[in-house]
Amino acid sequence: MDLAFFTAWIQETIRVVSVNRDRLTRLDAAIGDADHGTNLDRGFTSVREALAESPQDNPGQLLTLVGTTLVRRVGGASGPLYGTLFRQLGKSLGDAREVSLGDLATAFATAIDAVRRLGKAAEGDKTMVDALAPASRALADAAREGLRPDDALERAAVAAAEGAKATIPLQARKGRASYLGPRSVGHEDPGAASAALLVSALRP
Amino acid sequence: MKKLINNPESVVADALAGLAAAHPTLRVDVGGRVVWRADAPRPGKVALVSGGGSGHEPLHAGFVGHGMLDAACPGDVFTSPVPDQVVAATRRVDGGAGVLHVIKNYTGDVMNFEMAAELCAEEGMTVSSVVVDDDVAVQDSLYTAGRRGTGATLFVEKIAGALAESGAPLAQTTRIAGQVAARSRSFGIALTSCAVPAAGKPTFDLPETEVELGIGIHGEPGRSRAPLAPARELATVAMDAIHGDLPLAGDLLVMVNGMGGTPLIELYVAFAEVAAYVKAKGARVSRSLVGNYVTSLDMQGFSVTVCRLDADLTRLWDAPVQTPALRWGR
Numbered sequence: 001m002d003l004a005f006f007t008a009w010i011q012e013t014i015r016v017v018s019v020n021r022d023r024l025t026r027l028d029a030a031i032g033d034a035d036h037g038t039n040l041d042r043g044f045t046s047v048r049e050a051l052a053e054s055p056q057d058n059p060g061q062l063l064t065l066v067g068t069t070l071v072r073r074v075g076g077a078s079g080p081l082y083g084t085l086f087r088q089l090g091k092s093l094g095d096a097r098e099v100s101l102g103d104l105a106t107a108f109a110t111a112i113d114a115v116r117r118l119g120k121a122a123e124g125d126k127t128m129v130d131a132l133a134p135a136s137r138a139l140a141d142a143a144r145e146g147l148r149p150d151d152a153l154e155r156a157a158v159a160a161a162e163g164a165k166a167t168i169p170l171q172a173r174k175g176r177a178s179y180l181g182p183r184s185v186g187h188e189d190p191g192a193a194s195a196a197l198l199v200s201a202l203r204p
Numbered sequence: 205m206k207k208l209i210n211n212p213e214s215v216v217a218d219a220l221a222g223l224a225a226a227h228p229t230l231r232v233d234v235g236g237r238v239v240w241r242a243d244a245p246r247p248g249k250v251a252l253v254s255g256g257g258s259g260h261e262p263l264h265a266g267f268v269g270h271g272m273l274d275a276a277c278p279g280d281v282f283t284s285p286v287p288d289q290v291v292a293a294t295r296r297v298d299g300g301a302g303v304l305h306v307i308k309n310y311t312g313d314v315m316n317f318e319m320a321a322e323l324c325a326e327e328g329m330t331v332s333s334v335v336v337d338d339d340v341a342v343q344d345s346l347y348t349a350g351r352r353g354t355g356a357t358l359f360v361e362k363i364a365g366a367l368a369e370s371g372a373p374l375a376q377t378t379r380i381a382g383q384v385a386a387r388s389r390s391f392g393i394a395l396t397s398c399a400v401p402a403a404g405k406p407t408f409d410l411p412e413t414e415v416e417l418g419i420g421i422h423g424e425p426g427r428s429r430a431p432l433a434p435a436r437e438l439a440t441v442a443m444d445a446i447h448g449d450l451p452l453a454g455d456l457l458v459m460v461n462g463m464g465g466t467p468l469i470e471l472y473v474a475f476a477e478v479a480a481y482v483k484a485k486g487a488r489v490s491r492s493l494v495g496n497y498v499t500s501l502d503m504q505g506f507s508v509t510v511c512r513l514d515a516d517l518t519r520l521w522d523a524p525v526q527t528p529a530l531r532w533g534r
Binding site for chain 1: 257279280281282283284285286287288310311312315316319341342343349352400402403407408420422423424425426427428
């Protein structure tokens with residue numbers, strides 16, 4: 001997987017975030033403050049501009065720029081959290097031009113740990129971690145089993161989507177939805193939903 | 205939903221342009237989204253910087269001025285500012301005596317201010333912080349994001365701002381800010397939802413016959429719904445929640461705050477009930493504030509914030525303040 005692969009991932013992410021902007025905002029209106037789709041779309045629009053302004057040399061540099069742009073433009077909790085996810089991915093990949101599935105799985109695991117630490121969230125708290133952690137495990141398993149990258153990424157996408165859906169019956173323990181207590185039950189977490197979109201965009 | 209705007213994307217910038225045009229004592233970087241006192245930085249004075257999502261006006265930018273905040277950084281509607289804004293605001297007002305960041309306890313606000321504080325430290329600025337978490341509607345535990353910061357933020361900004369204006373050092377200013385936060389409690393009730401400009405419609409549906417109890421300031425639903433009741437009963441719900449958490453005693457600073465869409469006449473109706481409640485508990489309304497100060501766009505509803513005063517806090521509350529939204533004694 002090379003720079004072109006990761007650039008395609010980011011371009012596809014920009015597209016799916018834009019297409020799903022209103023759905024994410026609706027999910028956020030139910031248990032949050034009705035701005036998740038708007039904020040992410042603004043962030044990824046800035047990412048598109050940033051990428052156009054300064055072409056990147058390798059995947060690590062690209063992902064670091066994506067993360068920095070999100071931190072600088074999104075605000076709220078999702079800015080620092082997604083910003084950290086991408087910055088950490090970029091840092092883990094270093095200046096390698098070609099990334100193996102094993103490298104990607106390791107980078108994902110490290111990045112998700114950083115997100116967990118920043119958000120002080122564990123799996124089951126009804127946050128983006130509920131989609132990211134299963135996706136990361138699926139990648140790691142696939143790498144161990146020697147799967148081809150496209151099969152591995154397919155598995156990760158399925159795991160993330162299932163993880164997002166599995167937040168519906170949970171009571172939120174982190175983020176703004178936690179203020180609702182038991183009333184947060186019965187709604188998909190908007191952060192988990194956007195995280196699943198992001199993983200699903202990761203295709204060869 | 206009708207809105208007096210040009211377009212949803214430019215609401216924050218357009219409002220900041222208006223703030224700048226209306227208040228020559230302020231300096232406003234509309235693009236960079238920073239508002240600061242025209243006389244900043246003041247050498248040797250501790251500076252106060254706060255910020256948060258827009259939509260809570262006059263909080264925070266309306267409290268920038270003599271005796272209160274030195275700078276504010278407004279984020280998008282209901283979205284915390286980004287670290288760059290906080291760093292820029294801090295840089296603008298740092299007079300060499302240190303800068304206190306006043307942060308409302310929301311996951312996003314805390315993260316962005318923490319990232320900003322790290323960047324400020326790298327630039328050699330001395331920064332401390334206070335996190336305000338006064339909302340008793342949220343059950344505080346290890347397993348939640350903790351209580352929200354709401355009305356007490358105004359108390360912290362006013363009282364710590366007065367102390368900083370008197371020349372107190374950073375450690376003392378930070379300490380008193382923490383004291384005010386620790387001695388304050390709030391509870392809010394909504395009669396309607398609010399409409400975020402970008403969404404264009406109310407965040408939640410609330411029937412004519414119901415109210416939301418325990419709301420925050422972002423149009424998020426509260427903890428429960430109840431039938432609409434007379435102001436006396438709604439004020440009692442709010443005061444029972446506050447009194448149950450921090451017993452009312454002695455001299456109190458009491459704010460009845462409108463959420464943006466409630467007429468002042470109704471806020472005074474609520475204040476009468478709140479004052480009667482305080483008296484019945486054997487405490488005293490020593491200082492008060494009634495009006496729209498920490499709002500949630502066009503939401504109808506109110507919140508009550510109570511702070512247990514002592515002689516020092518009373519003196520600092522009474523100290524002169526001159527900001528767009530709060531001014532006396534000068």
